[in-house]
Amino acid sequence: MKRRDFMQMSGLGLSAIMMPSVPVIGSTVAAEHLLDPWMDATSKKKLTEIALNAARSKGATYTDVRIGRYLQQFLYTREKQVQNIVNAESYGIGIRVIANGTWGFSATSDVTPDGIAKCAATAVEIAKANSKFQKEPVELAAQKGVGEQTWKTPLKKNAFEIPVQQKIDLMLNVSGAALDNGASFVASNLFFVNEQKYFASSDGSFIDQDIHRIWPTFTVTVTDKATGKFKTRDALSSPMGMGYEYLDGIASEKIAGPNGLIGYRNSYDMVEDAVLAAKQAKEKISAKSVEPGKYDLVLDPNHLGLTIHESVGHPTELDRVLGYEANYAGTSFATLDKWQSKNFAYGSKLVNIVADKTQANTLGAVGYDDEGVPCKEWDIIKDGILVNYQATRDQVKILGEKESHGCCYADNWSSVQFQRMPNISLKAGTEKRSVLDMIKGVEKGIYIVGRGSYSIDQQRYNFQFGGQVFYEIKNGEITGMLEDVAYQSNTQEFWNSCAQLCDKDDYRTFGSFFDGKGQPSQISAVSHGCATTRFNGVNVINTGRKI
C-alpha cells in the first residue's frame, strides 16, 4: 500500500507562479518536531532485514529496501506579511524486488514487522504479475555489498535548527530592502529539505544517509501605473546541497561583476541581492527593446546552468535515449549510434562536460545512490565529443560497462527509484580570464544573467531561453540594459559556437530544486556548475508584443 499526501502550494505570490506546483509531501508537523531524532540505524537495519528475508522467501532474486524520513520546511512571505509556513514530515518504507526477471515495487507507511513483510510479499506478487509482459529479464550490473556505511551532507548549520522567527526576520528584511529601493511587490520563499534515508540490499549493503538541501529565492515586481507596464527580477541565488550557512553572505564567496552585479559562489546575501533586484526591475521598465539578430552571448553561470540542464543533462539520460520517457518528457537526439561513432561533435573543443554526484555543496552530492552504488565522477562530453551517458545498474550493460554510474533516485520512500540526472557541469577554462576580460573581446553581444523562461523540444534539439537581466555589449563595453530578449538555437549548433570560457575563479553552481520527470511525475534536485562562457553568433529574437 502506498500512502502519500500531496498538497499543491500554488497561488502564493509570483514566486509560486514561477513554480506552479511546489510539491509538499507528507503531513504537517510542528517546526520543533523536525528536529526529533527518528529510529536509530540499528532499528532500521533490523526492519530492512525483515523485508530482505520476506522478499527472498517469496521468490525474489534481488531486493532493495529504503526506509526514509523526508522533512520539508517551506516559508512564504509577501511584502510585509507571512503568507505560509509549512513543516512537513513523511516516512515509510519502499521495497523493490526482482522476481521472474521483472521489477516489482511496493511501499507502505506501516513500518511494523508485519506491515513490512506484507509489503515485501506485494512487491514480489507485482513483479511476478508484470513478468507476463516482460520479454527480456532485468540484468543488474554487479555491486559488491558495502556493509554498514554512513554519509551526511557536510553542513555547518542545520537549517532545521534555526528558529522560524529568524528566517521570517530575514525574509521581511528582504521585503523591506526591495520595497525601500523601488519595488512595488516582493514575494520570498525559503525551501529547506532533509532526506534521512536508510538503504539496504540483498547485496549486503546497509547505508544510512542524511541529506540536506536549501533554496532561498524571491521575485521583485515593479509596476508603472502610467504606462501599465510591469517587470520582475528573480533572485540570483542558487539551490544548494548545504545548510543555513549558505545564507551567511560571506564576502570572500562573492565575485564582483560588471554593472554592480554580484556572483554568489557558496554563500548568498539575500538582502543585498533584493536591493539590486529592485533597482534592476525598475531599470527594466524603461530598458531598450532588443533588435533581433545574431549576437555573441556572454552567459553567466546563474543563467547557463539551466541551458546545460536542458540541452546536455536531459538528452544524455540513457532511459530517454532508449525510449522509456517517450510518452511524456520525450526521447533524445543523442542516440547510441552518435556515441558509438566516437566522433559526434556535441560541442566545440572547449566543451568538457562532467557528470558527478560528489562535488561539495551541490544538490546531487550523496555518498550512494538509491540502489546502493557509491557515487563518482565521469565524462559525458570530452573535448567536444559525446563520450558517455547517465545510467543505472540495469542500464550500464548497454554501454559496455560493468559498474553503474550511480544515477538512481526516488523522491520519496513511496516512489519507485529510476534514472535521474547527476550534477552535470561544464569545466571552467584553463586560461586566466575574468568576465570583464571576456566582455572586452565582444564586438556585438549580450550579457545574460539569471534564469528566465525556458523551453526545449522533446528530443532536445531546438531551445529558447530568456533570462533575468540583459546588457548590450558594443565594442567590448556594456552600453546599457536590454529587454524582450530570448535566444533560440539548436543544441549541437549552440555548443559548437562555444568560443571562450572564464577560468575557475568565476566557476559557480546553479541548479534545479524541483526537476520533474516520469509518470506519475517525481521531483529531483540537481546542480550545474560552470564559469561565464561565450557563445558566438546566436540567434536572438524580440519577445515584445502588444495586446
Added chain:
Amino acid sequence: MAIILTESEAKALCQKVLSYSKADECEVNILGEERGNLRYARNEVSTSGSLINQNLQVQSAFGKKVGVATIDEFSDESFEKVVRRSEELARLAPENPEYVSVLEPQTYLKSNGFFESTAGVNPDYRAEAVAKSLELTRSQNMTAAGFLENQKGYSAMMNSKGLFAYYPSTSVNFSLTVRTPDGKGSGYVAKGYSDVKKLDTATATKIAIQKSKGSVDAKALEPGKYTVILEPTAAAVLLENIFFNMDARSADEGRSFLSKAGGKSKLNEKIVDERVNIYSDPTHPDLPSSPWAGDGQAANKMAWIENGVVKNLVYSRYWAQKNNVKPVPFPTNMIMAGGTASMEDLIKSTQRGILVTKLWYIREVDPQTLLLTGLTRDGTFFIENGVIKHPIKNFRFNESPVIMLNNLETLGKPERVVSTESNSNYLIPPMKIREFTFSSLSDAV
C-alpha cells in the same frame, strides 16, 4: 475506516473533529482517494503503482491569528491532536490582516462526477486496457509508450458556522505516444473521462498509430505566420494560461495581462474576438466538477469571457471585501463554447495552412502579454486547397493566446481534452486561427 467516505460518514467525521475545537472559528477539510496506474514503454509494461491517500486539515482562528495542521492517520486520538496543534499554531502566529471569517452555510448545485464504473477499475482492468493497446502497436510493428491512470475520491469540508460541503468524483486519463521503429514518425492521443465506460483504448491507439504513420518523412516549411487549425489538445495548453490568470488582485495591482495603463483592470472590456465565450459550469454532463470551491463558496455557472468581453475575474474573499464587491471563487472547470464545424470542415475551408495536433513545453515568455513559447509535436501537417498534403517538421512558436483569439477564423465542436501540461481536463473546440507565429524549425520527431 474506509478511505472513501460517504456523505453521512464524512459529515459525522467533520462534526467529531469540530467538537474538539476551542478556537473562535474552526474549519475542517478532508479528502480520501485511491489511484492506480500502469505505465508502458518500448511495447512493454515498465512500472505500475497504486496510491491510497487520506488527509485531514484543520484551520483554527483566534481573531485574525490563524493556524493550520494536517494528519494522514485517522483516529479519535489523532483528531483531537490535530485540532490542538492547529490551535497552538494559531496562538503563536502573527495576525493575518487578510484573514476573512469562515463562511455561513451555502447552497450548492448538484453535479454528478462519481461513476461506479470508474470506481471499480482494478489492476486487471488496467492490464486488459493496456493489452488492447499493445496488441495493436505490436502487430503493426509500431512502438508504444503510454500511461493509464484512474482515480476515485471525495473531498468534504465543514466549519464552525455550520457550512458543510461534500463532493465525490472519479476520473480516468489515458495517454499514448506511438513511434515508428525508425523514429521518423510519432503520433499521440490523450483521453480523459469521468466515466471509464467511455474509454476505448483500442480506438484511441488507432488514432495515435495513424498520426504516427502519417507523420513520417516530414518536409520543412519556412518559419513565419501561418493559418493554423489547432486540435483541442493543442489549443488547451495555450488557453489554460488565460484560465490560470483571471485573478482580480493581480490585475488591480498592475501585474497581469488584464492590467492596463492608469492602474485599472480590463474587467468589462473586450479583449478577444466576439465569438469567444469561456465559462465554467460544474454541472456540465461532459465535464462534471465540484460545485464548491476550496474555500466553501458555491461554484456556480459563471461567464469569464462573454462575446469577447471579460465578464468576471476571480475575487478572493479578502480582495472582494477590500474592494466592496462580491467574491468570485476560482472555477472548478473551464469550457470554451464552440461552433458546429467538424475538423473536416475546418480543413476543407483552408486554402493554405497547418494542422497542429499537439503542442509541447509551453512556457510563459512575458506575463504582460501572456506571450508563450513551445513547439508542435507528434504530428504536424500542411494543408493546401482543403486537403492535408503532407507532414511537416515541427516548429517552435511564440504566440499569445490573447492575440490568437483576436485572430480567430472558425470554431469547431468542443470536446473533452486532457492538458498535456497541467493534466487538467477541459471542454475545448478545435479552432482555425490566422497569422499564428512560428519562429523556428525543430528537428525533433
